[in-house]
Amino acid sequence: MNDAHHALWPAPHAASPVDTTVSLPGSKSLTNRALVLAAVADGPGVVRRALRSRDTELMAAALTALGAEVDTTGDDWKVSPGAWTGRTTIDCGLAGTVMRFVPPVAALADGPVIFDGDPHARSRPMHEVLRGLRGLGVEIDDEDRGTLPFTVLGTGSVRGGEVTIDASASSQFISALLLAGARYEQGVDVRHDGKPVPSLPHIEMTVDQLRQRGVDVDDSDANHWRVAPGPVRATDVVVEPDLSNAAPFLASALATGGRVTVRDWPAHTTQAGNALREILSLMGADVSLGDDGLTVRGTGTISGLDYDLHDVGELTPVVAALCALASSPSHLRGIAHIRGHETDRLAALATELNSLGGHVVETDDGLTIRPAHLDGGTFHTYADHRMAHAAVVLGLVVRGVKVENVETTAKTFPGFADAWSRLL
Ligand SMILES: O=C(O)C1=C[C@@H](OP(=O)(O)O)[C@@H](O)[C@H](O)C1
Numbered sequence: 136m137n138d139a140h141h142a143l144w145p146a147p148h149a150a151s152p153v154d155t156t157v158s159l160p161g162s163k164s165l166t167n168r169a170l171v172l173a174a175v176a177d178g179p180g181v182v183r184r185a186l187r188s189r190d191t192e193l194m195a196a197a198l199t200a201l202g203a204e205v206d207t208t209g210d211d212w213k214v215s216p217g218a219w220t221g222r223t224t225i226d227c228g229l230a231g232t233v234m235r236f237v238p239p240v241a242a243l244a245d246g247p248v249i250f251d252g253d254p255h256a257r258s259r260p261m262h263e264v265l266r267g268l269r270g271l272g273v274e275i276d277d278e279d280r281g282t283l284p285f286t287v288l289g290t291g292s293v294r295g296g297e298v299t300i301d302a303s304a305s306s307q308f309i310s311a312l313l314l315a316g317a318r319y320e321q322g323v324d325v326r327h328d329g330k331p332v333p334s335l336p337h338i339e340m341t342v343d344q345l346r347q348r349g350v351d352v353d354d355s356d357a358n359h360w361r362v363a364p365g366p367v368r369a370t371d372v373v374v375e376p377d378l379s380n381a382a383p384f385l386a387s388a389l390a391t392g393g394r395v396t397v398r399d400w401p402a403h404t405t406q407a408g409n410a411l412r413e414i415l416s417l418m419g420a421d422v423s424l425g426d427d428g429l430t431v432r433g434t435g436t437i438s439g440l441d442y443d444l445h446d447v448g449e450l451t452p453v454v455a456a457l458c459a460l461a462s463s464p465s466h467l468r469g470i471a472h473i474r475g476h477e478t479d480r481l482a483a484l485a486t487e488l489n490s491l492g493g494h495v496v497e498t499d500d501g502l503t504i505r506p507a508h509l510d511g512g513t514f515h516t517y518a519d520h521r522m523a524h525a526a527v528v529l530g531l532v533v534r535g536v537k538v539e540n541v542e543t544t545a546k547t548f549p550g551f552a553d554a555w556s557r558l559l
């Protein structure tokens with residue numbers, strides 16, 4: 136691993152238990168769904184308190200390239216749908232939501248649309264989105280790669296109809312087809328056939344967002360989703376704070392035996408990050424939801440965790456960091472699919488935690504983490520924002536943790552490092 140390109144950021148050490156209240160930026164998953172749905176809507180809409188980060192700016196740029204108008208100047212982003220135009224190129228960065236959600240929209244454009252992204256984006260699974268789109272009548276040129284780069288050959292309309300894909304590698308494959316599906320002539324009727332679909336809350340979020348805009352979605356049978364053809368109503372929506380990005384902040388209370396409150400925690404939400412309430416209480420925290428937000432209090436002792444993270448895989452890095460600080464062993468299961476996230480997160484976490492002295496073993500579908508004394512050292516992020524989140528949690532209690540490429544957190548949380556420097 137070459138550290139020469141990136142300065143090392145010394146993760147802040149907590150001299151005393153953390154005791155603070157924080158407001159967090161908006162949800163990536165909600166912002167990018169709201170942008171896509173606003174761009175395919177029947178009139179101009181507003182996305183209030185939009186997350187401004189690399190992934191959401193890439194989404195805004197992608198939709199603009201396809202003919203929508205997206206005004207991102209303030210905190211409330213204004214979106215006006217346009218006539219879908221092809222003959223353009225989309226940069227997906229490393230954003231799963233851009234590489235999966237935009238091709239089904241590009242299929243409505245009147246010409247070819249080229250997709251590419253960061254070097255690692257080319258290894259993220261895409262095959263089943265492409266297969267699904269082909270089954271719905273879309274022509275795609277990927278030179279049989281099944282990954283980025285590829286070209287969607289838009290013709291101005293999409294037939295739609297029935298299709299079966301294997302979404303065991305990512306829930307985003309299903310969300311992708313559903314988000315644009317109402318604009319296809321026959322809507323979409325998509326079935327999953329394969330090992331269980333991960334991250335189901337994210338599909339529920341997609342279904343919920345579609346219904347909020349008047350789209351008729353039938354998800355009454357497992358592994359089967361139907362979106363009726365029809366208009367997507369333009370809306371004025373407020374984005375909730377990103378509950379998955381709350382993970383390192385809430386975890387800091389547990390790690391240091393302190394208290395953290397995250398303001399504006401929604402009482403009802405489809406965000407996967409809401410599972411932190413259960414996970415952190417299983418690990419020994421006192422968790423309460425009140426008028427001032429979600430408050431987590433730690434006792435100074437962290438219990439190991441035996442847990443299936445299949446539905447909430449994006450929480451793994453921070454949870455694994457807490458497990459590495461716990462006083463009993465942990466078994467994190469059900470997360471084989473996170474090998475296809477920003478990096479192979481199972482390999483990256485095992486390597487980096489062990490390099491600090493951890494006792495972490497990769498299993499087929501997760502991690503086994505045993506108590507160990509950790510020492511400082513360099514924690515590599517592999518261009519994965521959530522690896523940096525894990526490193527921050529460790530650094531609070533382990534002296535001398537240095538984070539390589541902390542700037543990678545700009546994917547979903549620009550100013551992440553500064554937020555910690557201010558907090559401690
Ligand atoms: O639809 C979404 O917004 C997301 C779905 C999940 O993807 P996977 O199903 O690939 O885990 C999640 O991990 C990712 O961070 C965001």
Ligand SMILES: C=C(OP(=O)(O)O)C(=O)O
Nearest residue numbers: 229230231232449476477
């Ligand atoms: C898996 C993640 O991102 P993406 O939306 O790029 O898939 C994540 O944020 O943890």
